[in-house]
Each structure stands twice: as C-alpha cells, then as structure tokens.
Amino acid sequence: xxxxxxxxxxxxxxxxxxxxMNCSYKTSINNLQWYRQNSGRGLVHLILIRSNExxxxxxxxxxxxxxxxxxxxxxxxxxxxxxxxxxxxxxxGWNDMRFGAGTRLTxxx
Amino acid sequence: xxxxxxSSRYLVKRTGEKVFLECVQDMDHENMFWYxxxxxxxxxxxxxxxxxxxxxxxxxxxxYSVSREKKERFSLILESASTNQxxxxxxxxxxxHHRGLANYGYTFGSGTRLTxx
Numbered sequence: 001x002x003x004x005x006x007x008x009x010x011x012x013x014x015x016x017x018x019x020x021m022n023c024s025y026k027t028s029i030n031n032l033q034w035y036r037q038n039s040g041r042g043l044v045h046l047i048l049i050r051s052n053e054x055x056x057x058x059x060x061x062x063x064x065x066x067x068x069x070x071x072x073x074x075x076x077x078x079x080x081x082x083x084x085x086x087x088x089x090x091x092x093g094w095n096d097m098r099f100g101a102g103t104r105l106t107x108x109x
Numbered sequence: 110x111x112x113x114x115x116s117s118r119y120l121v122k123r124t125g126e127k128v129f130l131e132c133v134q135d136m137d138h139e140n141m142f143w144y145x146x147x148x149x150x151x152x153x154x155x156x157x158x159x160x161x162x163x164x165x166x167x168x169x170x171x172x173y174s175v176s177r178e179k180k181e182r183f184s185l186i187l188e189s190a191s192t193n194q195x196x197x198x199x200x201x202x203x204x205x206h207h208r209g210l211a212n213y214g215y216t217f218g219s220g221t222r223l224t225x226x
Contacts, residue, residue: 035217038125040197041220043152043199043201043217044221045214045216076214088152096142096156097142098217099144099151100151101149101151
C-alpha cells in the first residue's frame, strides 16, 4: 500500500523562487527519503533523514521531519529550470520502502 | 559509478505472452526490488529479494513472479501478460541493513516502459 502522500500534486514556480513540497505518512518509520525523477527515467536518491533527526541540509535542499505529525517537507531554495522533475518521498519502516505519488515541480526560466 | 541496469527501455508484448524483465546491479547489493509506476499511484512494490534465492511478495504480486539465482540479477516475470500490466517498471537495489537501520538510499535503474497490446 502507498505510504507517503505528497502535497501538492503539482507545483509551478519561477526560476529563483523557493519550492516547498510536503509529505505525510501513516505508520512508524526508521527513516524518510526524498527522490527525484526526471521525465521517463529512474529515481535518484536526494537525501535521507532518520526518525531521530528533525532537519537536514544538502546544498540547496532542506528537509524537515516531524514524527509527531507524521510529516516531512522538502525545500528547494533558489530554484533552477534544471530542478524541473517529479519529487517523491519514501518512508522506510520495517524492512522495505513505500513511495508516495509524487509532486510534479515545474520551474519556469 | 554504481549502476543498476534494466535490459530494455521500451518493450511491446502481446496479451498472453510470458515476459521477462531483467535487472542487473554491479554494487554487490544484497537487496533488490521491483516496482511498477503508474500515473497518480506512485511506485508500488511488486516483489523484493533480500539475497540470492530469496524472495518476498510486495503489495501487488498477483500476475508476477521473480527469480534471483545470482546476487547481481533480479528478474521479474509476467506469467501471462495482460493489458493492465502496461506500466513503467523500475528495479532498485540497496546494501543490507547496517546495525539494523537502513542507512542508505536505493539505487534505481532507468526503468522499462512495457506496453501490452
């Protein structure tokens, strides 16, 4: 069954703006991961945040995790046209990973 | 550079055919996974394997089987292809748990877009 649910389903912004995507999930997790997928390709791992962490940074990416609300957010700062892609959150629970349906981000030049 | 290779990018098969989707990884990963991806449904787990000759059903195993005879290769088999199996199929691998925690992300292949006509 699908575990994470991203919000919004689609997001369109101008280059230079920040993009925020949210993810909610249902059960306990060991960690939560964010992936990116360019159109028609495989997924690429972006960042992992463990259940005992609250915030993590990687370059222009900032991820937060609130286990009490079972939610996470991915912030991409100073977006670029090349950031156009679908972004998925994935929750790792007992022994495998479940993905949401993704947020389609379009960054207009 | 680590790699997960799926043998075909695009595949067209007829209803009722037996279809083999191959996935090979060169990272000596123990764990391998097959997902299908459909619009609005995200990725759904079909089968996964913890190690050679081991397999576990995911959320939607019906109509599929798998084979893991060698560590580097994980095959997905559609026993009798049907039109509702038209989808993008993604293979992924990951190293074994470290101290009981999955510290590492998955590495995905580029996907196989299967059309069943």
